[in-house]
Amino acid sequence: MYALILAALIAAAPPQQSGPQGIPPTGTEIELGRKLFFEPLLSVDGTVSCASCHNPSKGWADGLPLAVGINGQVGTRHSPTIINASYSPLMFWDGRTVAPITQALLPLSNPIEMGRQSEDDVVRKLRLLPEYVSDFARVYGVDTTSLSPVTGVRLARAIAAFETTIVSFNAPIDRRLDGDVTALTPDAEIGFQLFRQANCMSCHTPPLFTDNLMHNNGMEYAGKLQVSDLGRAGILPQNQRTAQNIRAFKTPHLREIHRTAPYNHAGNFADLDRVILHYATGGARYDDTFDRFIDPRVRAIRTLGWTAEQRGYLRTFILESFKGSPSP
Ligand code: HEC
């Protein structure tokens, strides 16, 4: 049954795969997207590309607590991996962008990330580069309205098309959930039972290992001396802020998690030991107090009273079991 659900998910066009006209990406479009993704000329000073923060050798994240953009400016959130991002209906830690194609253009004009004045600024730059003009012409032809093959919509589409290729499935956890009880190593299997028992999968829901929703799991409160990021509530008007959205962040999926430390929206949990300790204490801060809006499922984990040995099994499970093959 699990294998069927997973196959259906993978086969269904990820949201980004149906572009504005619902056309699936072609090989040449993906190649153009790849080139653009690694292109520092997209940034205002020619130093930062998408890959600076979503680096394939760092699990398509950057290995840093907080994102660093042009002129070494430090952002306010951690760069998430973009592995399987094509399958995410809501983008960013607070889920503020619905349309994945629109998302691709946002970092360009973010003053800290790539620093362009606007999307048009990037389009103008690309139109001056003969190589890109001919690349865009080859993939899309000339746009009859703008009389140039390079447009903002096409730029976004090409990058989004490339993103659909950055995927990870086919990990030991998939074989385990499909009923192969020998799929995990013995230690990881013990960890998996703890993972089940703690109800981790109610938010890290298979087969994506995220429910694509925003929750407060206490990490903002527990991880910082000064609580500052309102998460989902931060993008809503005052009168719509509730216990469900205050300090709520998008559940990260767990695939390729062994490659994407540090963790959470603020990148201030350095490793999995820190993450697991957080859950084992029910989401407590160093002074054993809790975010008053914390999700009750996270609070409940404390009652399991995990020992250091049990936390170790859980760590082994998480590190070993979400490695896809081939890995993106
Ligand atoms: C300076 C670092 C930086 C650069 C450059 C950058 N990003 Fe990001 N990216 C981030 C951060 C930080 C977030 C999370 C922002 C938030 O949640 O507020 C993010 C989020 C994303 C997401 C959403 C993932 C998800 O699951 O929610 C995608 C997709 C993405 N970036 C793609 C790109 C593309 C494409 C480019 C190039 C056009 C790019 N990024 C350039 C740092 C960067």
Ligand code: HEC
């Ligand atoms: C109520 C929903 C919920 C439950 C239950 C839950 N998580 Fe999470 N998890 C989240 C959210 C939301 C985040 C991100 C929080 C943030 O960024 O501040 C997260 C973050 C993580 C991360 C860091 C991932 C990354 O890429 O940054 C790991 C690992 C993790 N959880 C594992 C677990 C484990 C193991 C359990 C069970 C012991 C569990 N989670 C239970 C919602 C949940």
